[in-house]
Amino acid sequence: MVKVKVNNVEVEVPQEAYIIDAVEKAGFRVPLLCYLQGLFNEATCRVCVVKANGRVVPACRFPVQEGMNIVTSDDELEKMRKINFELLLATHNIHCWDCYRKSTCTLSTLSRELGVEGIPVCSECPLYGEECLVKQGIPCLGPLTVAGCDAECTRQSAPCIGCRGFTSSIDVWRNAIKYYRDNGISREHLESALSIFWVVIPVKLREIINEVYKQ
Ligand code: SF4
Numbered sequence: 709m710v711k712v713k714v715n716n717v718e719v720e721v722p723q724e725a726y727i728i729d730a731v732e733k734a735g736f737r738v739p740l741l742c743y744l745q746g747l748f749n750e751a752t753c754r755v756c757v758v759k760a761n762g763r764v765v766p767a768c769r770f771p772v773q774e775g776m777n778i779v780t781s782d783d784e785l786e787k788m789r790k791i792n793f794e795l796l797l798a799t800h801n802i803h804c805w806d807c808y809r810k811s812t813c814t815l816s817t818l819s820r821e822l823g824v825e826g827i828p829v830c831s832e833c834p835l836y837g838e839e840c841l842v843k844q845g846i847p848c849l850g851p852l853t854v855a856g857c858d859a860e861c862t863r864q865s866a867p868c869i870g871c872r873g874f875t876s877s878i879d880v881w882r883n884a885i886k887y888y889r890d891n892g893i894s895r896e897h898l899e900s901a902l903s904i905f906w907v908v909i910p911v912k913l914r915e916i917i918n919e920v921y922k923q
């Protein structure tokens with residue numbers, strides 16, 4: 709066994725343990741995404757970073773050492789986690805509304821937790837089992853709106869009107885506009901739904917609407 713400190717709480721863990729084991733034993737938590745205990749610990753996502761003796765390391769992959777001093781949270785770590793998570797989202801094709809894993813989605817949960825704005829309301833809405841309003845011809849703004857409200861409106865069958873503002877991901881915007889088009893929402897209908905924001909609508913979003921509806 710080895711003794712380590714996690715946020716100044718001393719714990720004893722087996723010599724072959726990883727930092728995440730010590731963190732959990734000490735009663736703390738760090739976000740995990742790619743890690744599956746006993747199955748996968750290749751440390752590919754890096755959202756679990758902690759400081760071990762001042763060095764930034766992935767908690768799920770880094771082994772403990774006698775006397776190690778582990779810090780699970782500070783401003784620098786929170787910023788790194790957010791950046792690492794945003795990099796992952798940048799390449800994630802958001803199709804939350806059709807995703808068969810939506811009821812257990814770690815990505816959308818972490819997105820809310822880390823305050824990352826690339827995931828739309830559609831990541832939360834399907835959790836409540838409502839049929840998608842866009843598929844019923846209603847131009848709900850959920851696909852373009854940043855998640856975090858727990859789908860306040862759509863879980864009561866009312867369309868999202870985008871009160872939380874646009875997501876920050878261009879890829880999400882493109883997917884959203886294609887989703888409207890592919891579900892029969894006309895450009896005019898969409899623009900009318902967006903009209904309350906039309907004066908501040910980002911130029912890039914206007915370009916994407918032009919591009920997608922011309923395809
Ligand atoms: S109802 Fe709106 S928020 Fe819900 S999945 Fe459909 S488009 Fe997204």
Ligand code: SF4
Pocket residue numbers: 829850853854857858859860861862867868869870871872873
């Ligand atoms: S309008 Fe606001 S509260 Fe309602 S679903 Fe959209 S973002 Fe959430």
Ligand code: FES
Pocket residue numbers: 739740741742743750751752753754755756757766767768769
């Ligand atoms: S959970 Fe992905 S690197 Fe640790």
